[in-house]
Amino acid sequence: MKVIRRICFLVLLLGAGSVGLGAWVRREVKIPDVLGYETVKCDFHIHTVFSDGAVWPYVRSDEAWREGLDAFAITDHIKNRKHEADLRLDKNRSYEIARPGAEALGLTIIRGGEIASGTAAGHFNAIFLKDVRALDTEEWRDAIKAAVEQGGFVSWNHPGWKKQSPDGIPVWYAEHTELYEKGWMHGIEVVNDDEYYPLAHKWALEKKLTMLGNSDVHYPANMLYEFGEGEHRTMTLVLAKDKSKESIKEALVNRRTVVYGKNMLIGEEKYLRAIFDESVDVINPEVTIRGKEEARIQMRNKSEVDFELVLKGAEEVLKDISAPEKITLYGEGTVQLSIKGKSEEVWGKKKMRLGYEVKNLLVRPGEGLRTEVIVDVNFVAVEKGESK
Ligand SMILES: [Zn+2]
Ligand SMILES: [Zn+2]
Incomplete structure (x- = not known):
């Protein structure tokens, strides 16, 4: 009996190995902690099948762990519900499904959603939400208002998105001034996936918007990045007191971020200097x-x-x-x-x-x-x- 058990155990071990335990290795992102803060690796812009993504939510938790992220937000489109005919779509579901796995792996998961204005002003992310359903409004401004009322952090996504700006150069519209002046726009994506927007970088510095770099991943991450060749997804390095949701939010509000896209770090000089000197x-x-x-x-x-x-x-x-x-x-x-x-x-x-x-x-x-x-x-x- 004992022998049989041992054999079974061995088979299980070998079996687990052959079905891909090798994939369950976390690749740490090696960028040092600086200035008394933890350098928390985050991706705040991720899609699942609960909007137009191609991945079930909990797979996003496993991907995040495997890629060395510490925190992530699932930000399915509030309106774009591609799989509506096949899924019971509750706007909080993707977060709820991904959450147990993320927490079991020690990751911080943040509730969010992506608001499409339907105008040239483009798309906005709202994270640290309490209830995504409140953002499902007729008028897009009301969705942003609802996010702000929940204590949400709102950012302008992919400002140079080619669907809106065919030359890839962002345009700051009256709508952006309106949100900015109301205090409803807190951050901006300086890098989205593999696109870097120098103008967004300039605006972030001038207008004191938090610089963000996110993947906006729709497909499985390993179909988009060659991890074996050292590639990594675009991410935001957040200099936070710790990896908790509250600390990450505090750091975002106070603009302690560095964008990590390809082999490039983008951020305020004091943070880049600290990272370089520490490295x-x-x-x-x-x-x-x-x-x-x-x-x-x-x-x-x-x-x-x-x-x-x-x-x-x-x-x-x-x-x-x-x-x-x-x-x-x-x-x-x-x-x-x-x-x-x-x-x-x-x-x-x-x-x-x-x-x-x-x-x-x-x-x-x-x-x-x-x-x-x-x-x-x-x-x-x-x-x-x-x-x-
Ligand atoms: Zn978008
Ligand atoms: Zn998106």
């Missing part, structure tokens, strides 16, 4: 250069983001040394940065500040984070007759 170390900040010889500085990047650095503002230092114009600090890797002396007659210790722009950490549209690689160089002069 990158110079392993040997003291080197010796003999005459025109080279020294190698090792830089380690603990995050998963490949930081793309371009030399900028290092003129003073470049009188004494040459340094690479471009360098990529590969995610979870250590890279050598080679500097070379320019003279055989320089000696003594000097602090060298190599200015770089991190091109893929966008503090403003088209403008990367400025940083410095600081090294103490001990220059050793070459005596006459000794040089090569």
Whole structure:
């Protein structure tokens, strides 16, 4: 009996493995916590079969866990109910179905819905709702009002959506001014799926709207992203006190977010700087250069983001040394940065500040984070007759 049981157990184990236990591995998103906050990985814009998505709600919980998310919102369209003929559609159902699985996996799930204005003003997300049914109103403004009355956080979705702006450039309409002035628009998607909207980025900074990056996923996530090749879904990194719903909301209201789309981080300078500084170390900040010889500085990047650095503002230092114009600090890797002396007659210790722009950490549209690689160089002069 015992033997049979053991065999059964073994078969079960092997069976489970062969039917895809391998898929049940969480891939952590490696971006450090900063400034005393947790960097909470969130996707606030997700669809299911309860609107025009192709996925049953609880699958979204498993996907979120597997992809390293900490929190997500299901935001089915309030009006677009593609599967109405096949499903009993209650506007809270997708959240309710996804919730037990999400909570069992330790994820925070947020109740939400997507409001289509039916005008050029486009679509709006409302999250942290109490009852989505109250948003099913005739007039779209009433839906937003209902969301706000429930303490909802409202954001403008995909402002450069090609169906509305064929050139992909967002337009700020009178409706947006109206919502904004009423305090009914709190955030804006700077990145939706694989689209980045520089103008939305600019507006977010100017108008103090929370920057969001969401997947707006309709299909199974693994049909859209090559996870095996290191791709990740577009997400919002929320700098929150913890992963709870309340803390995430507090952080969103106070605009502590960074958008993570492809290999790009977009956000306020102070947050991008904190992430970069926390991620990158110079392993040997003291080197010796003999005459025109080279020294190698090792830089380690603990995050998963490949930081793309371009030399900028290092003129003073470049009188004494040459340094690479471009360098990529590969995610979870250590890279050598080679500097070379320019003279055989320089000696003594000097602090060298190599200015770089991190091109893929966008503090403003088209403008990367400025940083410095600081090294103490001990220059050793070459005596006459000794040089090569
Ligand atoms: Zn939409
Ligand atoms: Zn959507």
